[in-house]
């Protein structure tokens with residue numbers, strides 16, 4: 001398999017030519033994000049209801065030891081709620097970026113990130129190729145740093 005190298009001009013042309021087809025992609029991504037948003041919102045609201053209901057119900061009948069267990073459980077529930085709320089914020093962010101035409105394109109090369117990838121990782125900022133290239137580069141940088149580390153260790157001696 002030959003690797004096709006695209007110049008900046010080639011990328012610009014690709015971006016332009018996909019503008020027309022971009023409408024259905026926009027709709028797909030919007031639906032995907034909104035569905036996720038709805039699910040999360042339901043979960044968050046459901047959890048808040050659960051915590052409130054259980055807090056009221058159990059505290060009356062439990063002794064001190066048991067009620068501190070309930071507190072821990074509530075802490076976990078609240079941490080979960082907080083995590084989900086943060087994800088909700090990210091989805092709102094992504095929706096706002098989608099409106100501005102800035103969602104779903106690779107941060108590095110500007111190519112569209114595949115819909116499949118975005119469904120799996122809605123907050124991905126790089127396409128698969130760039131992400132893999134970055135991982136390789138990071139690995140190499142780590143190896144270099146390790147080598148430098150060893151070298152300077154010898155120099156210090």
Ligand SMILES: [Zn+2]
Nearest residue numbers: 106109127130
């Ligand atoms: Zn890319």
